[in-house]
Amino acid sequence: MFDFDVCIIGTGRVGLPLGLAFVDAGLKAIGYDINADLRSQINQGTMPFREPGFDAIIAKKQFEVSDNIAVAARAKNIIITVGTPLHEHIESDLRQLQRVIEELTPVLRPGHFLGLRSTVAPRTTTFVKRFIEKKSSLRVGVDLGLAFCPERIAEGCAYEELKTLPQVVGCEDTLSKEASSQLFETISPKVLHTSFLNAELVKLFTNAERYVHFALANQFALVADTLDGNIYEIQSLANYEYPRNQLASPGLTAGACLRKDFGMINEWNPYPDILLSAWKMNESIPLFLVDHLRRRTTLIDQRVAILGYTFKQDSDDIRDSLVPKLYRYLQRECPHSIKVSDHNLTAEILDPVNGTLTNTSWEEATEDADVVFVATNHNGYDEVLKTLSTTRPDCWIVDIWNVGGTGQIFYQAQAIADLGSDG
Ligand SMILES: NC(=O)c1ccc[n+]([C@@H]2O[C@H](COP(=O)([O-])OP(=O)(O)OC[C@H]3O[C@@H](n4cnc5c(N)ncnc54)[C@H](O)[C@@H]3O)[C@@H](O)[C@H]2O)c1
Structure with missing residues (x-):
């Protein structure tokens, strides 16, 4: 048939x-x-x-x-x-x-x-x-x-x-x-x-739960840094041998599903809701990273490198990534240059808003960088940061994913070499 x-x-x-x-x-x-x-x-x-x-x-x-x-x-x-x-x-x-x-x-x-x-x-x-x-x-x-x-x-x-x-x-x-x-x-x-409705809500609630979970982690990172605390140390101590809820790690929380699915619940919810706050929290992270780096060093006339452009680790998907937004906030600081490197993407990154960007190798992006943003936690970036700790120890690293293992979001590359000598 x-x-x-x-x-x-x-x-x-x-x-x-x-x-x-x-x-x-x-x-x-x-x-x-x-x-x-x-x-x-x-x-x-x-x-x-x-x-x-x-x-x-x-x-x-x-x-x-x-x-x-x-x-x-x-x-x-x-x-x-x-x-x-x-x-x-x-x-x-x-x-x-x-x-x-x-x-x-x-x-x-x-x-x-x-x-x-x-x-x-x-x-x-x-x-x-x-x-x-x-x-x-x-x-x-x-x-x-x-x-x-x-x-x-x-x-x-x-x-x-x-x-x-x-x-x-x-x-x-x-x-x-x-x-x-x-x-x-x-x-x-x-x-x-x-039922139809319950299945629709299973999907939406699963994603919304994740989105809010990460928004909370991002809020904690923002509060900790504002108070000069260390979010990764706080997370590791809070979670250590603790039998109940575990704190999540901060990050650039985005992607085609997480960013939009909350809106499908939201359009049906006229009551006070935490999803809009979670959205605002997650969406504010690119600005937080630029703003709090500026409290430590200037970006004007600096050579900036962005490592990773996709919305998540080891992916080739840039849909709803927050990295293009980070790129635009960096442009507003009038740096000398912004180089982008993402080994999961093609030689030219076709960004619907930022236009066609040249995708350089990580070596080229970082060789003379004053500031490096680890925007996506792709595998291999830990080695890139280790190299930088010897070739450009004064270079500022913005590392919300803790790829360098220093437990800090903002640090100078030397801190990674210091880890080795401490341990
Ligand atoms: N990507 C994920 O990880 C993921 C996970 C779970 C759920 N979803 C959901 O699954 C759905 C699809 O997401 P996706 O990431 O695969 O999107 P996608 O854009 O990769 O795929 C959608 C495809 O549909 C095609 N299409 C659009 N209109 C069409 C039409 N009229 N006739 C035939 N084909 C048409 C497009 O050309 C495209 O290839 C979305 O609702 C998304 O929220 C995605």
């Missing part, structure tokens, strides 16, 4: 690993995406972004991505993984999802199971159900299945986590329950069912 087991609509950072995981589990899977460059890379058998574990699977070319949504009709299960950003104000931007369901509804037929996997605002799955039932003669739970089945993997860990994380599925009828179990049991150890 169907040519494929599953069709993935939107084969980006979430959809592609999922499609490949289904292929790896022995299913016949196909994709549909509007991005021609992305389609071409995938169809040539190469990963368009870093997601360890999938290179060998994609190289087999068993997962083809089409430019025609009609392929979806040929698959029993259809999973939507398009982007769901926020508008500029606090409001979910449903345009990608709306376009998909408008195009998809005419080709849906009895027997299909439709899974919504993009992160969505509360009640979006109910909206999709209403839309399908209004625009077609199909009835959810009678003719076809519908579920919200959120993606909970961390970018970069999809290969392992798709196989190990329990799959939360929100659906409200037996047909959808059975269809979703049949599909997700092929890759997940456990499928847990709940």
Whole structure:
């Protein structure tokens, strides 16, 4: 009856690993995406972004991505993984999802199971159900299945986590329950069912909890530095053999999910809320780093190096990274130069706001640097800082991630060499 087991609509950072995981589990899977460059890379058998574990699977070319949504009709299960950003104000931007369901509804037929996997605002799955039932003669739970089945993997860990994380599925009828179990049991150890709304909130609350957790850590770092305290020493003492909550480390908390998902809860919350404060806290960290460095040394006419441009460690994703914002605050200080180095990115960094930036090697970025910002905690930067401690001991380091191991956010490179001689 169907040519494929599953069709993935939107084969980006979430959809592609999922499609490949289904292929790896022995299913016949196909994709549909509007991005021609992305389609071409995938169809040539190469990963368009870093997601360890999938290179060998994609190289087999068993997962083809089409430019025609009609392929979806040929698959029993259809999973939507398009982007769901926020508008500029606090409001979910449903345009990608709306376009998909408008195009998809005419080709849906009895027997299909439709899974919504993009992160969505509360009640979006109910909206999709209403839309399908209004625009077609199909009835959810009678003719076809519908579920919200959120993606909970961390970018970069999809290969392992798709196989190990329990799959939360929100659906409200037996047909959808059975269809979703049949599909997700092929890759997940456990499928847990709940309502549309609860599943939507499971996803949003998980990310919001993380976002607030890190905001608190950032606030503590800011307070500690304002009072001349040492946040990493405080954290290590507070957590040492302590049986209850552990303090998190500060950082540039950002990324396509954490930064935006809080807004999907927020648009539904007219009451006092801590999410906006967490947002403000996390968003203020680039300014905090520049401002508190300026209390120690000037940035005017200095040579500045930024190590890392992506939103998180060992990633090649700059979406919603706070480093571009840090770059702009540094520009306002009128330094002599700002060099950027990120070995996970291409020779030219195409930043939608800051323009095309030259991506230099770390050696070139730091060779004459007066100030080095460790903006992302990529592996290998500890060695870069060690080198700097001998080649440029007076150079100021801004190290919110504690990559240098000094336990301080602001220090001169010599402090790293001193660690070695102390220990
Ligand atoms: N990236 C993550 O780690 C992560 C984790 C969990 C959840 N999510 C959620 O998953 C969803 C997708 O995120 P992503 O990071 O994969 O985004 P992405 O931008 O990498 O992928 C989305 C893909 O959808 C395609 N697309 C857009 N409109 C389309 C249309 N009308 N028809 C077909 N394809 C279309 C785009 O071309 C793109 O390739 C978002 O809701 C996000 O919040 C992401």
